[in-house]
Amino acid sequence: MAFFYPSDRNEYNSAIMAIAIFLLIILQTGFAQTIISYSNFTYTETFSRPNVTESPPHVLDIKHYADGTDTAVIRIGRINYYDGANTCLEQMLLLRILQTNGSVTEINYNNTDKIQEINYCYVNSNLGVKTPISIYPLFDKYILVTYTYATNVSDNTTFMDSGMVIDWSGNVISTIEFGPSYLFPNSSIWTPNEYFVNNIDPRKGFFRLSAVRGTNNFEWRQYGYNGSFNLLQNDTFLTDSTNITNFQVTVLQSLDNGYYIVYAETGSQDSGLYAVKLNYNKTTAAKFLLYQFAPNITLISIFCSIDYVYVGHSCYATMVNMTTSTNTTMATTEKIRFLSDGALLAENQIIPYEYSSNIRNLPLGGYVIISRRPFESIIEFNFSLYNEKNQLFNYEFPPNPIISNSLGVFDILHNNTMLVAQNESSTTWNLLSIQLPSLSFRNDSNLPLYVNATYPQNGSNNLTVNYNNTINITFQDPVSFANGKLYIYQPSSQGNILRQFVDSKTCTQCTALGNVVTLNVYYSTFDEPNGKYFIQMDYNFVQNSMYNEAILGIDQYVWTFQTANTDISQGSIDSGDIWGSLRLNKDGTQHFQELNNSEKSNFISTLINELTVMVPTENGRLSSNGHYQFNDNSKSNILISLSINRAKNGEKMLNTQLAKNLNQLIINGEHTCISTGTTTIYLDYNNGFQQTSKNLYIYN
Numbered sequence: 001m002a003f004f005y006p007s008d009r010n011e012y013n014s015a016i017m018a019i020a021i022f023l024l025i026i027l028q029t030g031f032a033q034t035i036i037s038y039s040n041f042t043y044t045e046t047f048s049r050p051n052v053t054e055s056p057p058h059v060l061d062i063k064h065y066a067d068g069t070d071t072a073v074i075r076i077g078r079i080n081y082y083d084g085a086n087t088c089l090e091q092m093l094l095l096r097i098l099q100t101n102g103s104v105t106e107i108n109y110n111n112t113d114k115i116q117e118i119n120y121c122y123v124n125s126n127l128g129v130k131t132p133i134s135i136y137p138l139f140d141k142y143i144l145v146t147y148t149y150a151t152n153v154s155d156n157t158t159f160m161d162s163g164m165v166i167d168w169s170g171n172v173i174s175t176i177e178f179g180p181s182y183l184f185p186n187s188s189i190w191t192p193n194e195y196f197v198n199n200i201d202p203r204k205g206f207f208r209l210s211a212v213r214g215t216n217n218f219e220w221r222q223y224g225y226n227g228s229f230n231l232l233q234n235d236t237f238l239t240d241s242t243n244i245t246n247f248q249v250t251v252l253q254s255l256d257n258g259y260y261i262v263y264a265e266t267g268s269q270d271s272g273l274y275a276v277k278l279n280y281n282k283t284t285a286a287k288f289l290l291y292q293f294a295p296n297i298t299l300i301s302i303f304c305s306i307d308y309v310y311v312g313h314s315c316y317a318t319m320v321n322m323t324t325s326t327n328t329t330m331a332t333t334e335k336i337r338f339l340s341d342g343a344l345l346a347e348n349q350i351i352p353y354e355y356s357s358n359i360r361n362l363p364l365g366g367y368v369i370i371s372r373r374p375f376e377s378i379i380e381f382n383f384s385l386y387n388e389k390n391q392l393f394n395y396e397f398p399p400n401p402i403i404s405n406s407l408g409v410f411d412i413l414h415n416n417t418m419l420v421a422q423n424e425s426s427t428t429w430n431l432l433s434i435q436l437p438s439l440s441f442r443n444d445s446n447l448p449l450y451v452n453a454t455y456p457q458n459g460s461n462n463l464t465v466n467y468n469n470t471i472n473i474t475f476q477d478p479v480s481f482a483n484g485k486l487y488i489y490q491p492s493s494q495g496n497i498l499r500q501f502v503d504s505k506t507c508t509q510c511t512a513l514g515n516v517v518t519l520n521v522y523y524s525t526f527d528e529p530n531g532k533y534f535i536q537m538d539y540n541f542v543q544n545s546m547y548n549e550a551i552l553g554i555d556q557y558v559w560t561f562q563t564a565n566t567d568i569s570q571g572s573i574d575s576g577d578i579w580g581s582l583r584l585n586k587d588g589t590q591h592f593q594e595l596n597n598s599e600k601s602n603f604i605s606t607l608i609n610e611l612t613v614m615v616p617t618e619n620g621r622l623s624s625n626g627h628y629q630f631n632d633n634s635k636s637n638i639l640i641s642l643s644i645n646r647a648k649n650g651e652k653m654l655n656t657q658l659a660k661n662l663n664q665l666i667i668n669g670e671h672t673c674i675s676t677g678t679t680t681i682y683l684d685y686n687n688g689f690q691q692t693s694k695n696l697y698i699y700n
């Protein structure tokens with residue numbers, strides 16, 4: 001069956017290829033050949049339906065969450081019929097959530113009134129030939145799905161661009177109407193034309209840019225989140241100009257929670273690459289010239305992202321000189337770097353000989369140029385890697401060229417893994433998960449590039465449990481504290497346990513001196529011998545102090561280490577059980593008093609269970625006789641009895657140490673997991689764990 005190809009424009013003529021190959025050979029010398037590792041992920045679809053059961057599931061799109069989890073959302077579809085003009089897919093939105101541990105969650109959304117059949121047939125759009133549906137993972141379990149809604153599917157003028165946010169259970173959280181769908185000026189030809197980007201802090205919302213029906217103008221909209229997704233600001237962006245012959249646009253998140261519209265105008269007096277900066281929740285726009293085009297230069301492709309290596313943002317602009325014919329002219333690519341306030345940092349030509357509309361910054365340094373060549377019903381997918389010095393990286397990758405599916409779908413995750421859809425067969429779809437190398441010439445190639453060193457060192461396993469630890473991070477450039485959090489976690493089978501977090505805006509026991517930040521760690525944080533830990537850092541925890549520009553964070557599981565397997569009992573002998581009490585705060589006291597007797601007893605056992613996980617300690621080490629009383633005659637706070645039982649054989653901590661850790665954990669409750677529990681939030685942090693000479697025995 002005739003199928004569709006992505007609209008890549010990366011076939012070159014043979015003269016360019018010959019020169020390119022010549023240059024590659026020269027550049028390759030001096031690099032050792034690295035073997036790139038990969039794995040093959042296969043998923044078998046199990047559901048059957050009339051009409052489409054024989055049709056293989058195609059991977060239509062891959063997108064990832066920007067929250068550091070590297071969770072990918074894969075949209076698949078099965079061909080249903082060909083209507084004489086277009087190929088149409090089964091009328092069901094099929095999303096597969098692929099988590100880092102390989103687990104897959106299926107979303108099969110089949111409300112056909114909401115997402116009408118027109119959304120499942122291929123059309124031309126600004127993103128190439130595709131179905132009108134697009135997916136954008138937002139944060140947590142939220143995914144924005146955009147589509148078109150028609151009150152009369154035979155009448156294009158009734159088409160409205162729409163969106164809905166769904167969660168992993170397929171529940172619709174918000175429905176959004178964006179406005180009339182784009183129709184070409186003076187015609188009723190429908191061609192979806194919209195761009196989305198998340199805020200750098202995805203919980204703050206997202207940005208949409210779309211062509212305005214019947215004009216060459218664009219409208220932008222900023223959406224925010226406060227339990228649902230709402231329009232914050234919108235405005236129209238005028239590009240109507242009779243002498244523009246070529247207009248290209250893209251959108252980008254800025255590091256200060258705003259957005260950039262980056263566009264190129266050629267053919268006019270003011271030919272150049274421009275950036276329009278929009279601050280978060282503001283309508284004022286500031287326009288900057290990023291790059292002036294010489295006469296007869298035309299832009300072919302533009303790709304912009306956060307700069308993972310230095311500071312600010314970078315764009316790759318690929319252009320050709322139209323004076324000589326396009327076919328025999330070599331494309332050139334400029335890399336342009338700029339800050340959130342529009343200041344231009346640098347601009348340099350990077351690749352004089354290789355051209356593709358798919359060039360991507362890599363999170364661990366360097367960039368990749370992807371070539372996708374249609375061949376019969378598949379795409380031959382190849383990639384070239386370049387380091388920060390624009391040198392070609394010579395690698396060995398046995399599956400090259402990858403036999404990708406008819407769309408050549410791919411995505412690059414924040415952990416530097418590239419996912420490429422392979423040609424599907426009968427009931428399965430496959431992804432190649434390719435671990436791209438770090439192209440940054442550093443010892444610890446897993447840490448982000450703006451980090452030079454950390455203490456504890458990444459991957460170390462000998463951190464002493466000495467109760468007055470600090471952690472430090474040495475950055476490439478001088479930094480100062482900004483406004484973000486850093487989290488210390490212990491991964492566990494029941495989910496990650498938050499041991500401590502540091503808020504850089506309010507932190508008092510933190511210093512930032514030159515390139516180094518040092519943070520004090522609570523007594524209770526690294527208390528578990530042989531414990532596994534990882535540290536996650538938010539974007540904007542620190543900023544580059546030369547440019548006052550936020551620095552990206554450290555994703556989870558990247559900076560990992562282990563405490564030493566020391567015997568922390570140091571030969572001491574456990575004394576008897578320790579009795580004591582925990583005090584509830586005002587809210588807790590009120591909440592507790594409103595419970596009936598069996599609810600009270602549940603509250604206390606939940607409290608014991610939560611604390612056992614949080615300390616952490618073995619089951620049975622913490623217990624309560626279930627007694628409680630007011631702390632004094634004013635009856636303002638309730639005390640709950642808690643005892644710490646002596647260590648039995650093989651149990652890690654003496655009860656005196658447990659008591660100390662528990663006390664520390666609660667006293668610092670505002671910045672430990674105590675503030676995340678369902679019952680522990682009701683503890684009075686000021687009180688900690690108070691030892692008593694006897695067990696409490698009075699009921700009130």
Ligand SMILES: *[C@@H]1O[C@H](CO)[C@@H](O)[C@H](O)[C@H]1NC(C)=O
Nearest residue numbers: 040041042399422425430432
């Ligand atoms: C990945 O697995 C699928 C299904 O087993 C197979 O068809 C495909 O050839 C494999 N790809 C590679 C590159 O090994």
Ligand SMILES: *[C@@H]1O[C@H](CO)[C@@H](O)[C@H](O)[C@H]1NC(C)=O
Nearest residue numbers: 050051052080081082090091
């Ligand atoms: C099955 O395919 C036919 C065309 O071959 C199409 O008209 C019909 O709508 C399809 N049925 C369903 C349930 O999608």
Ligand SMILES: *[C@@H]1O[C@H](CO)[C@@H](O)[C@H](O)[C@H]1NC(C)=O
Nearest residue numbers: 070071099100413415417433
């Ligand atoms: C990166 O994330 C992907 C998807 O979650 C996962 O399959 C892969 O193993 C991860 N790679 C590394 C090096 O952690």
Ligand SMILES: *[C@@H]1O[C@H](CO)[C@@H](O)[C@H](O)[C@H]1NC(C)=O
Nearest residue numbers: 099100101102103104495496
């Ligand atoms: C993968 O991780 C998720 C979330 O942490 C968890 O719910 C799921 O059970 C895990 N799956 C497997 C196969 O370990």
Ligand SMILES: *[C@@H]1O[C@H](CO)[C@@H](O)[C@H](O)[C@H]1NC(C)=O
Nearest residue numbers: 151152153154155156157158
């Ligand atoms: C839908 O649009 C078509 C084409 O414009 C028109 O002929 C038809 O009457 C419209 N249907 C309704 C219910 O308005």
Ligand SMILES: *[C@@H]1O[C@H](CO)[C@@H](O)[C@H](O)[C@H]1NC(C)=O
Nearest residue numbers: 178179219220233234235236
């Ligand atoms: C902003 O959005 C509203 C609601 O959709 C619309 O009526 C208005 O025309 C838009 N304003 C601009 C300047 O585009």
Ligand SMILES: *[C@@H]1O[C@H](CO)[C@@H](O)[C@H](O)[C@H]1NC(C)=O
Nearest residue numbers: 224225226232233280281282
């Ligand atoms: C956005 O700005 C408006 C005022 O223009 C303000 O009322 C609103 O609270 C702001 N929303 C957010 C999320 O900052």
Ligand SMILES: *[C@@H]1O[C@H](CO)[C@@H](O)[C@H](O)[C@H]1NC(C)=O
Nearest residue numbers: 294295296297321322323324
């Ligand atoms: C474009 O090509 C022409 C003819 O080779 C040359 O004279 C001109 O300088 C080139 N323009 C640029 C900006 O390189």
Ligand SMILES: *[C@@H]1O[C@H](CO)[C@@H](O)[C@H](O)[C@H]1NC(C)=O
Nearest residue numbers: 295296297321322323324325
């Ligand atoms: C631009 O290109 C056209 C042909 O493509 C040529 O006629 C014209 O002289 C060129 N202009 C400049 C300034 O190079």
Ligand SMILES: *[C@@H]1O[C@H](CO)[C@@H](O)[C@H](O)[C@H]1NC(C)=O
Nearest residue numbers: 371373380381382383400401
């Ligand atoms: C893909 O890469 C391989 C190995 O580098 C090369 O032999 C092949 O010609 C390339 N194919 C394409 C389509 O560029």
Ligand SMILES: *[C@@H]1O[C@H](CO)[C@@H](O)[C@H](O)[C@H]1NC(C)=O
Nearest residue numbers: 056377378403423424425426
């Ligand atoms: C790709 O998959 C289709 C079936 O979906 C099969 O007919 C075709 O031969 C495959 N192509 C290659 C090159 O493997």
Ligand SMILES: *[C@@H]1O[C@H](CO)[C@@H](O)[C@H](O)[C@H]1NC(C)=O
Nearest residue numbers: 454455470471472474516518
């Ligand atoms: C980081 O902390 C460790 C342990 O306290 C210390 O040995 C090291 O010198 C510190 N590094 C810097 C750059 O301050």
